[in-house]
Amino acid sequence: MKQTTRKAAAPGRPEKYPPDWLGMHRMMLLIRHFEESVRSLATAGAVPGLVHLCAGQEATNVGVIAALAKGDMIASHHRGHGHCLAKGANVFSLLAEILGKDAGLCGGRSGSMHFIDLDNGNLGTNGIVGGGIPLAAGAALAARARGGNEVFVCFFGDGALNQGLLHECMNMTAIWNLPVVFVCENNGFGEFTAIDDVTAGPSIVARGEVFGIPSKMIDGMDVRTVFTTTQRAVARARAGKGPSFIVCNTWRFGGHHVGDKQDYKMDAETKRWLARDPIPKSGKRLIAEGLTTAAKLKTLEAQITTQVRDAVDRVRNAPEAAATRLAEHVYG
Amino acid sequence: MVEPRVITFREAVLEALFLEMHADPNVMLIGEDVGAAGGVFKQTEGLFKTFGATRIIDTPISEPGAFGMAIGAAMAGARPVFEVMFGDFMTLCMDQLVNQAAKVRYMSNGRASVPLVLRTTMGTGANLGPQHSQGFYAWAAHVPGLKVVVPSNPADAAGLMRAAIRDDDPVLFFEDRMLYTAKGAVEADIPLVPIGKARVLREGRDITLIGIGRMAQFALDAAKRLAADGIEAEVIDPRTLVPLDQEALLQSVRKTHRAIVIDGAPRSYGVTGEIASIINEDAFDWLDAPVMRLGAADTPVPISRTLEPLWRPDAARIEKAVWTLLS
Ligand SMILES: Cc1ncc(C[n+]2csc(CCOP(=O)(O)OP(=O)(O)O)c2C)c(N)n1
Numbered sequence: 012m013k014q015t016t017r018k019a020a021a022p023g024r025p026e027k028y029p030p031d032w033l034g035m036h037r038m039m040l041l042i043r044h045f046e047e048s049v050r051s052l053a054t055a056g057a058v059p060g061l062v063h064l065c066a067g068q069e070a071t072n073v074g075v076i077a078a079l080a081k082g083d084m085i086a087s088h089h090r091g092h093g094h095c096l097a098k099g100a101n102v103f104s105l106l107a108e109i110l111g112k113d114a115g116l117c118g119g120r121s122g123s124m125h126f127i128d129l130d131n132g133n134l135g136t137n138g139i140v141g142g143g144i145p146l147a148a149g150a151a152l153a154a155r156a157r158g159g160n161e162v163f164v165c166f167f168g169d170g171a172l173n174q175g176l177l178h179e180c181m182n183m184t185a186i187w188n189l190p191v192v193f194v195c196e197n198n199g200f201g202e203f204t205a206i207d208d209v210t211a212g213p214s215i216v217a218r219g220e221v222f223g224i225p226s227k228m229i230d231g232m233d234v235r236t237v238f239t240t241t242q243r244a245v246a247r248a249r250a251g252k253g254p255s256f257i258v259c260n261t262w263r264f265g266g267h268h269v270g271d272k273q274d275y276k277m278d279a280e281t282k283r284w285l286a287r288d289p290i291p292k293s294g295k296r297l298i299a300e301g302l303t304t305a306a307k308l309k310t311l312e313a314q315i316t317t318q319v320r321d322a323v324d325r326v327r328n329a330p331e332a333a334a335t336r337l338a339e340h341v342y343g
Numbered sequence: 344m345v346e347p348r349v350i351t352f353r354e355a356v357l358e359a360l361f362l363e364m365h366a367d368p369n370v371m372l373i374g375e376d377v378g379a380a381g382g383v384f385k386q387t388e389g390l391f392k393t394f395g396a397t398r399i400i401d402t403p404i405s406e407p408g409a410f411g412m413a414i415g416a417a418m419a420g421a422r423p424v425f426e427v428m429f430g431d432f433m434t435l436c437m438d439q440l441v442n443q444a445a446k447v448r449y450m451s452n453g454r455a456s457v458p459l460v461l462r463t464t465m466g467t468g469a470n471l472g473p474q475h476s477q478g479f480y481a482w483a484a485h486v487p488g489l490k491v492v493v494p495s496n497p498a499d500a501a502g503l504m505r506a507a508i509r510d511d512d513p514v515l516f517f518e519d520r521m522l523y524t525a526k527g528a529v530e531a532d533i534p535l536v537p538i539g540k541a542r543v544l545r546e547g548r549d550i551t552l553i554g555i556g557r558m559a560q561f562a563l564d565a566a567k568r569l570a571a572d573g574i575e576a577e578v579i580d581p582r583t584l585v586p587l588d589q590e591a592l593l594q595s596v597r598k599t600h601r602a603i604v605i606d607g608a609p610r611s612y613g614v615t616g617e618i619a620s621i622i623n624e625d626a627f628d629w630l631d632a633p634v635m636r637l638g639a640a641d642t643p644v645p646i647s648r649t650l651e652p653l654w655r656p657d658a659a660r661i662e663k664a665v666w667t668l669l670s
Pocket residue numbers: 089090138139140167168169170171198199200201202267375404406428432435
């Protein structure tokens with residue numbers, strides 16, 4: 012799988028070469044197929060514990076991460092498979108981890124919600140709402156101390172907007188000018204609760220602005236908008252000008268977790284969002300621009316289907332976590 | 344006596360909540376998705392419809408603030424039941440719990456109190472992994488000023504929930520999610536179960552098995568198997584860790600001369616050590632063998648289906664431990 016991340020750009024300037032829209036499309040497709048497979052596996056009872064899928068939110072996952080350079084880091088959350096893949100996680104290692112298999116990147120201990128992949132600059136998915144926010148901010152603190160110019164993204168859902176932790180970290184990254192991009196993936200719900208029922212004020216964006224952080228709400232279903240907005244925020248961070256806040260309006264096509272009946276969602280709303288599916292939208296545009304053809308996209312989709320299917324087959328037959336794993340790595 | 348019915352743990356506690364909310368308008372329920380959604384485990388179903396949005400309060404994901412507010416509400420006359428969805432998230436409430444709730448009575452020279460219940464879920468068996476499985480009752484028990492309840496069956500859970508709501512001190516109420524569907528006989532009027540009284544779940548002469556929460560059920564299973572081999576184990580459920588019914592535990596050990604304490608949380612610095620020490624100090628002369636402790640591994644809880652069951656004791660491991668202690 013082609014990486015959508017690149018080497019560091021010059022500080023302060025968005026990267027010059029043309030964005031890899033096709034690569035981003037490919038990554039979104041991979042995530043969609045990956046999530047579909049996880050859903051089938053979970054429905055069949057093959058996935059231990061709870062699993063939260065990001066289908067529908069691919070443009071946010073991919074658009075943000077594609078704007079990062081290789082050494083940049085992210086912190087993800089409980090709905091994080093897309094972030095992990097876009098940041099370079101190996102499909103097999105991630106899937107094996109989700110199934111708690113020995114070959115999983117974290118030895119089968121961690122599963123979907125606690126997948127940590129530092130080699131790819133991923134501080135981890137997280138079972139604690141808001142838990143990743145200070146991790147990204149702290150990593151930024153460390154980078155600045157050692158004179159690096161990396162940028163750090165924390166992803167969080169709209170539910171985390173009401174954790175004090177977010178506001179504490181926004182304040183600190185702002186007073187210390189840290190290279191952090193706060194990305195809220197606003198899918199309208201926290202579990203079964205609508206954002207409006209638990210979130211005060213007319214503007215989410217104002218929650219960043221109050222700290223003097225440049226803040227913007229954008230269409231999170233359009234990978235290009237997400238990419239270009241993030242690119243500017245990243246350039247700003249790299250130039251030492253401090254944090255930015257991006258609210259990406261998006262939608263999870265599935266339930267809170269696999270098995271959620273979703274009776275709190277309205278059919279009309281669901282329909283409206285499904286029509287905004289980021290993947291066909293991006294595909295059509297690529298064809299219109301002559302960057303690809305319908306036939307080539309079909310071939311691409313077939314390749315990805317095979318890639319994911321192969322991983323599923325391998326993972327299914329992979330051994331469960333060995334008993335010795337239990338007591339390993341509690342201490343160094 | 345009102346006829347008992349067989350209902351689940353979850354239903355029993357829910358009935359207790361209905362009963363107390365009807366009995367006292369000061370009782371309120373605060374938590375995430377506890378209202379219209381009826382709780383992520385359906386543990387608050389129907390309360391919202393009956394008692395409405397001023398008494399059943401859905402909070403944002405803002406545990407520290409929301410719990411702090413529950414404490415303030417309790418100091419001002421309410422009797423909140425505050426729900427923390429997964430016991431692991433109790434850590435977000437820890438400052439408010441330890442530095443406010445636990446000390447208000449003491450610091451106010453007894454003039455103020457915090458009559459609230461912090462209700463939370465815990466337990467392994469559903470592969471929820473390192474951040475969705477832990478039960479921090481031992482932490483809580485270490486903080487003077489907090490009462491700690493860990494029920495093992497529907498009738499006790501319901502009776503203790505009623506008592507916890509009526510208690511004038513902060514009570515932490517730990518529910519094992521794997522027990523939610525466990526059934527048991529519960530009398531329709533849900534008799535109160537006093538906080539601080541252990542329960543002998545099974546009488547026996549050969550050994551005392553003291554099990555915390557769900558571990559008491561595993562101990563019962565083990566006792567049944569042992570009975571087939573002629574070993575009669577007495578199974579005791581302390582039910583509440585603070586206050587702890589020391590006398591009930593000691594009495595049993597004085598009869599059986601052997602004890603195993605079984606806990607589903609990491610063994611080191613935990614509840615088993617405390618109970619074993621009490622027995623050693625106060626029933627040493629009656630002991631035929633050192634008190635044995637069974638606890639979970641001193642590791643985080645892994646998600647894998649092969650690793651999770653290795654993490655904590657179960658009936659087979661208890662049975663094995665009994666044979667070891669008897670030989
Ligand atoms: C501190 C904490 N509180 C509660 C939960 C339970 N929980 C898990 S996901 C979730 C909703 C999160 O909503 P949001 O941040 O909007 O993300 P989404 O699921 O919509 O992607 C809740 C309440 C948790 N994991 N951590």
